Amino acid sequence: MKWIKLVVVVVASVLISCAEKENPSFTQNDLVLIPQPKSLTLNSGSFKIDAHTQFVIADDSLQVVTGILNDLFEKSAGFKLDISNTGDENTIQLLQNTELEEEAYKLDVTREKVILEANSRLGFVYGLETIRQLLPAAIESSSKVSDLKLYIPNVSIADTPLYPYRGSHLDVSRHFFGKEYIKKHLDRMAFLKLNTFHFHLVDDQGWRIEIKKYPKLTEVGGFRVDQENKPWNARTQNDPENEATYGGFYTQEDIKEIVSYASDKGIRVIPEIEMPAHVMSAIAAYPWLSCKDEPIAVPSGGVWPITDIYCAGKESTFEFLEDVLTEVMELFPDEYIHVGGDEATKTNWETCPHCQQRMREEDLADTGELQSYFMKRMEGFLSEHNKTLIGWDEILEGGLPEKATVMSWRGFQGGWEATKAGHDVIMTPVSYMYFDYYQGNPDNEPVAFNAFLPLEKVYEFRPTIDSMSVEQKKHVLGGQANLWSEYVTTESHSEYMLFPRLFALSETLWSPEEKLDWNAFSQRVRKLMQRFDVMGINYAKSAFAVQPESEINLETGKITIALQSEFPNTQIRFALGDSELNADSEVYSNPISFDSTTSVSAAVFEDGKLMGAKMQKYFDFHEAVAKPVTYKFEYNASYPSTGKTALVDVLRGSKYFKDGRWQGWIGDPAVITIDLEKAKKVREITIGSLEEQGTGIYFPQQIQVEVSQDGKTFEDVAKMERAFESNSEAKIENFKLKFETRKGIQFIRVTVEPLAKTPNGGGAWLFLDEILVN
CATH class of the missing domain: 3.20.20.80 (Glycosidases)
Incomplete structure (x- = not known):
């Protein structure tokens, strides 16, 4: 009789295995719902939708809301579900429940059927949109997907909004x-x-x-x-x-x-x-x-x-x-x-x-x-x-x-x-x-x-x-x-x-x-981005972008840069200098320090795939780093950057003029004198400037460079003029002024003239972030 028991056990196991294959179970991590329901219980198994599944509605006015799913099925699966007023198994039933609030719904999914209860069209719409998110992302395809498996996890959901x-x-x-x-x-x-x-x-x-x-x-x-x-x-x-x-x-x-x-x-x-x-x-x-x-x-x-x-x-x-x-x-x-x-x-x-x-x-x-x-x-x-x-x-x-x-x-x-x-x-x-x-x-x-x-x-x-x-x-x-x-x-x-x-x-x-938790939401929205791709949404990947925090110790001349992304628990990889940034680059774990000219590139990678934009920062240790600076006309109090050494601290500004790296002037030119503290050879001056015409920030109209051995007698060595050009975007430009090498130079005076008048007749802001001396 033992062999009979063995056969029964084997047959039962096979049946369970087949049922599991036919109606697979899901985990909590598989449920990518935004917004989160008020309550959700996940059960084993799932409901399979096929061409024989039917919508059952008690009221013909609900036919229109079935289009939320049927329109997707028609494109991605090649069929639409029939709509009936009766039916039990292999059905998605829309049942009226007058005890629910107007926007509330209840969803119960079993292997045999789906029951969606609501008290209004709104409730049915929201319940069907939840089913949509429970189905695979491929249903969003605008063309037929071969071998598309349509399973809804067996869940019990009771849901209603917090705000009307x-x-x-x-x-x-x-x-x-x-x-x-x-x-x-x-x-x-x-x-x-x-x-x-x-x-x-x-x-x-x-x-x-x-x-x-x-x-x-x-x-x-x-x-x-x-x-x-x-x-x-x-x-x-x-x-x-x-x-x-x-x-x-x-x-x-x-x-x-x-x-x-x-x-x-x-x-x-x-x-x-x-x-x-x-x-x-x-x-x-x-x-x-x-x-x-x-x-x-x-x-x-x-x-x-x-x-x-x-x-x-x-x-x-x-x-x-x-x-x-x-x-x-x-x-x-x-x-x-x-x-x-x-x-x-x-x-x-x-x-x-x-x-x-x-x-x-x-x-x-x-x-x-x-x-x-x-x-x-x-x-x-x-x-x-x-x-x-x-x-x-x-x-x-x-x-x-x-x-x-x-x-x-x-x-x-x-x-x-x-x-x-x-x-x-x-x-x-x-x-x-x-x-x-x-x-x-x-x-x-x-x-x-x-x-x-x-x-x-x-x-x-x-x-x-x-x-x-x-x-x-x-x-x-x-x-x-x-x-x-x-x-x-x-x-x-x-x-x-x-x-x-x-x-x-x-x-x-x-x-x-x-239920609101940023870490949990960030995981779900990252998974949901796969659905965005199928839906054809041009969504931003900005939350993947690497955000650098740089600081310099002006006494030691050492820069430290820390990297993070807005999304938590991301893998950031980085490369220094000429090294190529790719999925095999070093994984970032601790702040990076250096004291000589280099570049740092970094990005978030997931499963070997680049996520978001690559960050690249260039740090140029020039002759004037951390040297004393004096101003003829003080920078505007609203845009001081980090103060007197901001233009010789290696750290550069971004296109966001409020990032704390830009010094601004309006109404006066920027007349800046740098003391190199000892005599040096000088052959090139570079001035970093920002333009964002929409906010009144314009590139310089003229730049003049003078050099001196004693800080009293200055010699003109370079000058450039720039005609106004219309520009619809934020833009950073490094204006380089080269001249015949001068020896024994300790003092450099740079005069940067702002645009005299904007196209609309107002005053123009002048924004600078670094004066590089080489």
Whole structure:
């Protein structure tokens, strides 16, 4: 009988093995979900999807949400799942559960079936997006994948978001993006369970939405003179008669299509129709909207201060805005309409007879109260149509409209004040939520606004702050990431600025705070990047970039450089001098020290593959290192670098002018004298300089070098002049001045003249990081 028992055991083992092969089990490390669910239990085994699997829905209105998976299956697997109202095994069942909150869902996966429960379309959307992330990355392929195995791990998930407002903002006014890109962005928002798209349709540089009663808004306001070859803030003022060719707009049919598409993905769309400022595009179309009634052109670049704003004294202004908003409200069914309200410079109001008369009639103390009157009047009109006004936190000034919701962007304080007054708030502080900022070292990044917002900083964002009371926190609806497009000119660049930072935002707004852990998130997002590749997202690898921290001991002349990347637990390899950096280079473990001219290159490698950009730093130990330096005109207090020895410390600056390595002057030339402390041969001087025309930093106009043996009598030995050249990006240049070798030289005087006048007529900054003497 022993042999019978043996056969039974063998057969049982074979059956278990076959079942395991047919329905494999997964580990926790296999589950790459962003955002993390509220609770998750992983069980053994999995559910296999094949061409015979069916969707079972109780309500035909849910057919549209099945497209979240069926559209992917059709492309990658070559089949779509049938949809039925009945069925049990080999089914994905969408069941109504009225006990769940509106955005909540429950997901139970077994070998036999998948049960997804929700109380609304939103819940079903989120549950299906979770299933999508549980499936292999290959389902994102745009073409059929051979031998594609579709397994969902056996999990039990109960999930609901932490905040009801989880937003992504795109500015299509500064640079226009087409309808298909907007829909692609909505797909990716749904993938991350973000539920609100803030559509920035109006600004000075472009009016992007068709208004049938006022066709010139798009005919004139939708286009500007093409100055795309110049830096944003260095573009010149346009003449209204100049041909305007750059721009575009969405027809009302386009808007309806976008709104409908978003709705199918569980996303509401909030339009922003700016007022009273950021409206030069509207005034260019209809000059009577302004206080001066004078023709202006749609600007091609930055405008500051913003003085061409709507006239708050004319009744015709309010009639125009009510007409515009009436058409807008018909296109956007959501309760919210964003009206801007920010950055209005009211100098025209102070002299405008219409505005002054309005202030007298309404007993308004100043133009701040006039803006409050303006916003309250618009809020009243929207309320009459069952809409809620949202405005940037400037709408707090002069008094907040009764039912307004505040979007707090200048930090958290505006949100704190609004919640204290009992108003709802959406937090979007610049320091955490402005995705037009650099996310990595500007030396390796596309041009961006000159501030720094790495992935980890986004992950640290929390919409509420400790000083809020319990009642105040109830008024914080959530948060939003803003991508302004002054420097974002293409769809590919837009993706680069959004991802993976938008993944970090999605988790901070959805997942329970006790589950938020940077180390765990960084592991998951690194794995999810494989899915980004299949999805065709042009995501940033900035968090892999090696970040060097260099310091020099001026007494010993020794430099120490420490290396790290933003992602923890990465393998950094480095090479010195002419050695090639590759997957076999030495692994970095401790800071590197040296005291002679060399270069250091480093990068993160994973499984022999280069991740992110290579870092390369060159350290030139020249004759003037750590020598005494005197200045005729002191550097500006805002940009001192490390002080008197900053220009002779070997350490060079990056393209990020706030990195602490640049000394800056404005209004004066840099006249610098270096004491070499003993007589030396000198034949070449190199001056390191930065240019970023968009922020007013320009290369020198002239450089002069003088040498002396005694520090009193100087001889001219070299001079160079440089004509202005338009440059749209940050750039570092080493200006070399060579001359016949001079012996016995102890003192060197360098005079660096800034550009006399910028193209817009202002003063030019001069930035230097090193003077090399050889």
